[in-house]
Amino acid sequence: MAAYSRSQLLLLLWFVPLCGFGSVLGLKAASGPADPPNPPVLRPADPPGKDAPAAGASQPRRATGWKLSEEEACREDLTRLCPRHTWTNNLAVLECLQDRREVRNIMPLSLSQLLWNYKLNLTTDPKFESVATEVCKSTITEIKECNEEERGRGYLVSCLVDHRGNISEYQCNQYITKMTSIIFSDYRLICGFMDKCKEDINNLRCGSINIGHKDIHSQGEVIACLEKALVREAEQQDHVRPIKEDCKRAILRVAELSSDDFHLDRHLYFSCRDDRERFCQNTPAGEGKVYKCLFNHKFEEAMSEKCRDALTTRQKLISQDYRVSYSLAKACKLDLRKQRCSLDTNLPRAREARLSYLLLCLEAAVHRGRPVSGECQGEMLDYRRMLMEDFSLSPEIVLHCRTEIEAHCSGLHRKGRTLHCLMRIGRGERSTSIDSVCQSALQTLIQSADPGADYRIDRALNEACESVIQTACKHIRTGDPMILSCLMEHLYTEKMVEDCEHRLLELQYFISRDWKMDPLLYKKCQGDASRLCHTHGWNETSELMPPGAVFSCLYRHAYRTEEQGRRVRRIFKCPSNLMRNFLSACCLWQYSQQELECLQDHLEDLVSACRDVVGNLTELESEDIQIDALLIRACEPVIQAHCHDVADNQIDTGDLMECLVQNKHQKEMNEKCSVGVTHFQLIQMKDFRFSYKFKMACKEDVLRLCSNIKKKVDVVICLSTTVRNDTLQDVREQRVTLKCRKQLRVEELEMSEDIRLEPELYEPCRSDISRLCPNVNFGNAQMIECLKEQKKQLSQRCHQRIFRLQEAEMTDPELDYQLMRVCKQMIKRFCTEADARNVLQCLKQNKNSELMDPKCKQMITKRQITQNTDYRLNPVLRKACRADIPKFCQSILNKASEDSELEGQVIACLKLKYADQRLSPDCEDQIRVILQESALDYRLDPQLQMHCSDEISRLCAEEAAAQEQTGQVEECLKVNLLKIKQEACKKEVLNMLKESKADIFVDPVLHTACALDIKHHCAAVAPGRGRQMSCLMEALQDKRVRLQPECKKRLQDRIDMWSYAAKVAPAEGFSDLAVQVMTSPSKNYILFMIALGVCILFLVGLLCGRITKQVTRELKDR
Secondary structure, eight states: OHHHHHHHHHHHHHHSTTTTOOOTTSOOBTTBOSSOOOOSSSOOSSOGGGTSOOTTOSSOOOSSSOOGGGSHHHHHHHHHHSOGGGTTOHHHHHHHHHHOHHHHHHOOHHHHHHHHHHHHHHHHOHHHHHHHHHHTHHHHHHOHHHHTSOTTTTHHHHHHHHTGGGOOOHHHHHHHHHHHHHHTTOGGGSTTHHHHHHHHHHHTTOOOSSBTTBOGGGTHHHHHHHHHHHHHHHTOSSOSSOOOHHHHHHHHHHHHHTSSOGGGSHHHHHHSHHHHHHHOTTOOSSTTHHHHHHHHTTTOTTSOHHHHHHHHHHHHHHHHOGGGSHHHHHHTHHHHHHTTOOOOTTOTTSGGGSHHHHHHHHHHHHHTTOOOOHHHHHHHHHHHHHHHHOGGGOHHHHHHSHHHHHHHOTTOOSTTHHHHHHHHHHHTOSSSOOOHHHHHHHHHHHHHHOTTTOGGGOHHHHHHTHHHHHHHSTTSOTTOTHHHHHHHHTTTSTTOOHHHHHHHHHHHHHHHTOGGGSHHHHHHHHHHHHHHHOOOOTTOOOTTSOTTHHHHHHHHHHHOOHHHHHHHHHHTTHHHHHGGGGGGGOOOOSSHHHHHHHHHHTGGGSOHHHHHHHHHHHHHHHHOGGGOHHHHHHTHHHIIIIIHHHHHHOOSSOHHHHHHHHTTTSTTOOHHHHHHHHHHHHHHTTOGGGSHHHHHHHHHHHHHHSTTOOSHHHHHHHHHHHHHHHHHTTOSSOSSOHHHHHHHHHHHHHHTTOGGGOHHHHTTTHHHHHHHOTTOOSGGGHHHHHHHHTGGGSOHHHHHHHHHHHHHHHHSGGGOHHHHHHTHHHHHHHOTTSOGGGHHHHHHHTTTOTTSOHHHHHHHHHHHHHHHHOGGGOHHHHHHTTTHHHHHOHHHHHHOOTTSOOTTHHHHHHHHHHHTTOSOHHHHHHHHHHHHHHHHOGGGOHHHHHHHHHHHHHHOHHHHHHOOOSSHHHHHHHHTGGGOOOHHHHHHHHHHHHHHHHOGGGOHHHHHHTHHHHHHHSTTSOSSTTHHHHHHHHHHHOTTOOOOHHHHHHHHHHHHHHHHHHHHSOOSSHHHHHHHHHHSTTHHHHHHHHHHHHHHHHHHHHHHHHHHTOOOHHHHHO
């Protein structure tokens, strides 16, 4: 019963807080003093009512049941602004009046004084403290600091507010929550705040601490002003008006105490009230949830600037002290203690309180595999993302990178764009360089945010790469560190987008400078790094170790033997001890690298000891080209653009040099880099061991199959010959291993790029190069292409070598560097599934596609012209006609030389036999293709071009100049057959007419004119062997069939041409006559007449025989 009575009393005190208390305005009451006590802790300035009594206070109030709503000073505003049900509850009235913006803007002085004195009494009256003692009895016992506070001086309530996060009792928690909202409405009511910050408030002109100078309910702006001054001080080097340490701690403590409920941060509450309704309407207040919601929408377009500024200020306070974030401090409290991240508890604002320190400490624990709660990791992820989104939250960036931001990154403040702009400058993509202090600040921030562990932390990267991740990396779990690796793997693929590529390279540059930023590498190597390289913890750095030093240390211990280390050191002794013997050979002595290049150029001339040393270093250089510092520096642009992933991840594989070779002709490649790469390629030709990947892949094969051969080009020829012979002989098991065959292919492709890399080709053609191609570059196979185009003017030796080269390229189109380079995209589009040896065949089939690139089409035509000059340059034709060529064209083969073209004579021979329908089916198919191609472009017929070049210039110049490849030149020659003077040319045109009788597809003009008629009248007739042509001729003679006028005209012209051809070129023998009959469009008629004649002759002979053989019966009877 006693407990029940006490509970009722507490409730009464809760709703009528001043029951039995003294006067609110300091007037005497029956049972208490006139003036409220003046506690030393919650010590405001002199109360407003001390000098001037409030309006409505002329009469003494009742000792019990007093209500704010009954006061004349607030009655009018209360009736207008507050709901009726709140009038009987003083705290509800107080909350209504102090949270309404209309009241704050126009509040009368009398009402301000009334509310001030009421709140002052609530927080300082000893009797009100007794309520707290009853409501929070068990809580006070648990909290040692509050239990020891002196009673009756107002300290207890202040202490409970300070420790409200530890209060578990429901009634006590509700009571203290109400008191907190009252205290935080005015900075003068906060325990000790005014004493500690009074001087700074005046110095910084943050507002008045005397009544009348400023509206009391806008005093939250004073704290906001101090908070802004605090964050501004951290961002400036020269502190003109530094804030006292006591005040700094008080400001951060106030921010911490207001971290759970955004209503307590009065400036932010009034700045963001509309935005809260807009973005976070359904988010309940308390536990910092509204803050987090507003942070997430900070960069939304609809967010007001005033609210955005207030949120940024609060985020900056969080970066100075993580405890200003309620959710982070609560979620990570136990983890911080467990991981010993807050060692100095006596200094609440020490270095350990900084957000960056907390993140680094806890991230170190995560990277070491120590347990950190999921809730804490989630909060860490949010704040790491926050740091990456807004550069201004890092005072070091603002302080040290101000110049770079103003000069290059202005107007990019949102969504992490400023940081990425600074990263871009740090990478050296712009003409100006970044300051070293700014670079260090950037590196520290990126380490704190640790985007390498989760790409989502970098919002700019996340947004730019979202489409790439959805397509190329969708198989990887969201947030996995492998996402970044996946993006790097797709850096230069079709799936990569430009914006993602830029953001990725900017971030990767900084991650690559610190091995710890790669979580997978750190996880695997942290023990070795500590043992071998004396590294510190994940969150500790050493100024003695430059960027990349730890990785170099790990690399050296993992892949460098002691003997290799000695070999590296010995090279620098070579110039002083041994180079005097060939001093005249070396021309540059300024830099050791230039000396080495000179030594490599004259490797054969060196004395044995130095030759071995230079050879060893060159071999080591091929293993890791980064030893060549000058080359790496010269090639930095192309490495960053095309080979940065190889450069970052290379482990003794020679991939970087291979990448540089493959990208020699990219736009980023400068002259110095190109010269250096080519020089190294030429050096590699001297010894196959200088090509690390080739050496490792083929070492055993060389020892077994090509022993005693040292030069790389000879080794490649030896192994290639072995592979070719095994392939031709269809052996069950190749003598050259698979891995060697793969690397052999790479070496062959690289050698095809520069004629100087093939000494057997370069030496015979030296004079021809200087005579015919003096101004052509060697690289990009331009010199080889020039020699091909000038083939008829080459010397015999060079011509033979070029012919052999073309024969090899036609057999294996991948070796044709120019074709593969020009048609690279078209091969990807049309021939992705084609075998490497059938690439040219595939391109020829798609040559006339609308999607075909014009340059590639021109290159294909060049190769077709080359193929048609000699059947040996067309491997498909050679295989299909291997029985027909010696059978029908042996006389031509007998006259041919081994290494010179036949100028299309064999193909011309096969064409004639095609017209006679005497070829095998496979050979017939290939010749039909050649006929169809050459019918569209006369240049593909070497015999026609050779014999009719003058006639074409004279009769068909306009058609030849058009180069439309539609058969117009051939049609022109047919139409002007009677005007052709040269017999050889006339014979070629007659052969064309003869070929067209065998297949209408060989006559593109006629086929185009009669396409509809073929579809309507000859659809059931199979093409080839003159069948469709015969069908059209029969339709022409049939009066019931109406052909298209153009088709009818063209057919009649062809008949006249064939008639003329028959007169000019009669059958040379019975077999030729039989062929002409069989290929004639009137074949059936002719055969019918021949058969009819034979029958008539047989009947006549039969009848005549019976008459002449008659005898008398008498003779028979004998």
